Amino acid sequence: MSVVIKVDQVSKIYQLGQIGTGTLASDLASAWAGITGKDDPNKKIDDESDKSTHVALRDVSFDVNRGEVLGIIGKNGAGKSTMLKILSRITSPTSGSIKIKGRIASLLEVGTGFHPELSGRDNVFLNGAILGMTKAEVNRKFDEIVDFSGVEKFIDTPVKRYSSGMYVRLAFAVAAHLEPEILIVDEVLSVGDAEFQKKCLGKIKDVSTGDGRTVLFVSHNMEAVKNLCNRVVLLEKGGVIDIGSPATTVNAYFKRNTNYFGHVKYSATNAPGNETIILLSADLKINGGDILEIDKGVAINFEFELRQSFDEFNYSLNMFAITGEHIFNSQSASFKAEKGILKASCIIPPNLMNNGDYSISILAVNKGSMPLFNFENVLQFEIFDNRKDGKWFGEIGGAVRPKLDWIL
Ligand SMILES: Nc1ncnc2c1ncn2[C@@H]1O[C@H](COP(=O)(O)OP(=O)(O)OP(=O)(O)O)[C@@H](O)[C@H]1O
Ligand SMILES: [Mg+2]
Structure with missing residues (x-):
């Protein structure tokens, strides 16, 4: 294999407010203005930072x-x-x-x-x-x-x-x-x-x-x-x-x-939501271990604060691949929800999802499918494949890998 490009410890520091407008032509105009003592035609009105620098690349090698x-x-x-x-x-x-x-x-x-x-x-x-x-x-x-x-x-x-x-x-x-x-x-x-x-x-x-x-x-x-x-x-x-x-x-x-984690707790100042509902915490509990593998179930626990009561309240959970593809939706039964702290858990069964990176959103819904608030990207997590023991060759495609009942 022959190397055609060698980048060796390259750094680039831009002098802010000086040359560096993006195109060669305008850079030349700026430079010329500097040499001749004229106003820089590319100077931005709020350019106060003439002396400051910005490191655009640091020690890049490949x-x-x-x-x-x-x-x-x-x-x-x-x-x-x-x-x-x-x-x-x-x-x-x-x-x-x-x-x-x-x-x-x-x-x-x-x-x-x-x-x-x-x-x-x-x-x-x-x-x-x-x-x-x-x-x-x-x-x-x-x-x-x-x-x-x-x-x-x-x-x-x-x-x-x-x-x-x-x-x-x-x-x-x-x-x-x-x-x-x-x-x-x-x-x-x-x-x-x-x-x-x-x-x-x-x-x-x-x-x-x-x-x-x-x-x-x-x-x-x-x-x-x-x-x-x-x-x-x-x-x-x-x-x-x-x-x-x-x-x-x-x-x-x-x-x-993405904020990639299995547990999140919000404070009064940063809790997502609106005047009807806010999310206090979300957390992911793996059944039997710390590593989420395809044959392990996982419970997702939410804690909300409901700021008013609803007669017919339900949740709609959406699972996405981290690349954005929608994998599934699951809606809870409706129930009467009182103002105050509201806890909910849902269990994703083992042997449903394939290995990969996923993201969960949860939508709080009022009677008649009126969305109250969509809590997007609440948790992100990776499901690992623990069955790569030599029997499997390469990646197994698909977002889900359900264990089906086979009659043989
Ligand atoms: N001519 C310039 N003068 C001063 N700062 C610059 C100049 N060009 C880029 N920068 C700064 O250098 C940093 C890297 O910019 P660059 O354009 O290489 O980013 P990028 O990865 O291509 O981003 P994007 O995904 O938005 O295209 C940025 O903070 C940018 O503001
Ligand atoms: Mg760019």
């Missing part, structure tokens, strides 16, 4: 092998785009080094890479030239690019008149078809419609598998990350938290970014 699709994930502001900009040489690291073998095509935020005054056609050739291709080589790819982008009607219009969706369509088509050795794709795809996004994800897969080219892919779409990537880097506050397989790293991301 290697990327040829033909790999490396995902970079993390919350907003984690440093993903900064990393891609450093690799695309749009900005330089404050310390550390990067080594890159091969021609890079980058698809960063909408606006980089294209010249606004030039037509779509001219921009295709300009980008080809930047990637070191001859006119004849670009010519050969031209129809394919325009066809993929779906903007042929506007190919001779200056790109400054394009909508952001059209812009991204053409930019992606160019980047993916001009045979760069390394393709860098930031979130820009989210600008396009769902159909185009799907087409792009398919193309990225082709580029990496068919031609053995390397792809760096930043996205908040965890399904796409799991589908496309061989390996994933998890960034948090500029630092690397985890590098590993998509399944484990995406899981680590979810766990760090």
Whole structure:
């Protein structure tokens, strides 16, 4: 396996209020204003923090092998785009080094890479030239690019008149078809419609598998990350938290970014709810142990404060996979509920759920299905598979894994 990108202890410190507006053109305008003593055209009105700094990346190291699709994930502001900009040489690291073998095509935020005054056609050739291709080589790819982008009607219009969706369509088509050795794709795809996004994800897969080219892919779409990537880097506050397989790293991301626990107790000031009902605590009790495994039952205990009485009150519990997929709903019987403390327990039986990460919401309901309050994401937990004893091969799919009665 040959390493094509080596990121070695890279840190990036931004000087807030100085250069660093996001695009090269506006950064140059800011720098020029600084040199000539004019007002910075990009200075924000509330920019009081001229002297302060912000660490966008700290000591980031990783290697990327040829033909790999490396995902970079993390919350907003984690440093993903900064990393891609450093690799695309749009900005330089404050310390550390990067080594890159091969021609890079980058698809960063909408606006980089294209010249606004030039037509779509001219921009295709300009980008080809930047990637070191001859006119004849670009010519050969031209129809394919325009066809993929779906903007042929506007190919001779200056790109400054394009909508952001059209812009991204053409930019992606160019980047993916001009045979760069390394393709860098930031979130820009989210600008396009769902159909185009799907087409792009398919193309990225082709580029990496068919031609053995390397792809760096930043996205908040965890399904796409799991589908496309061989390996994933998890960034948090500029630092690397985890590098590993998509399944484990995406899981680590979810766990760090939801309040992942089996017990929660609220105080008077932070209890969720409204004038009719508040949640005081929720807790998860595993039957026979501390580790929740698929063949163990679990009791979920809630304590609410009801601020008025209801004649016909009930609960509606919803179980979600932590990725958002709705697994099931279960509604309690209705009962007469008096104002005051209200306790409820429900038991999830053993051998119902598959292993995985789950989240529970509970909706308090009044007579006639009138929702009083939906307590979302009250508890998150992981169910472990304790039956992987050599008899099972790989993951067993599905959200539930019920133990059915077999008649044999
Ligand atoms: N040009 C800049 N000048 C100053 N600070 C910046 C600049 N660009 C980014 N930052 C700061 O650096 C941090 C990392 O930003 P970055 O854009 O890399 O995050 P991200 O992971 O791409 O986030 P998102 O998911 O929102 O795209 C943020 O706190 C951001 O505010
Ligand atoms: Mg970003």
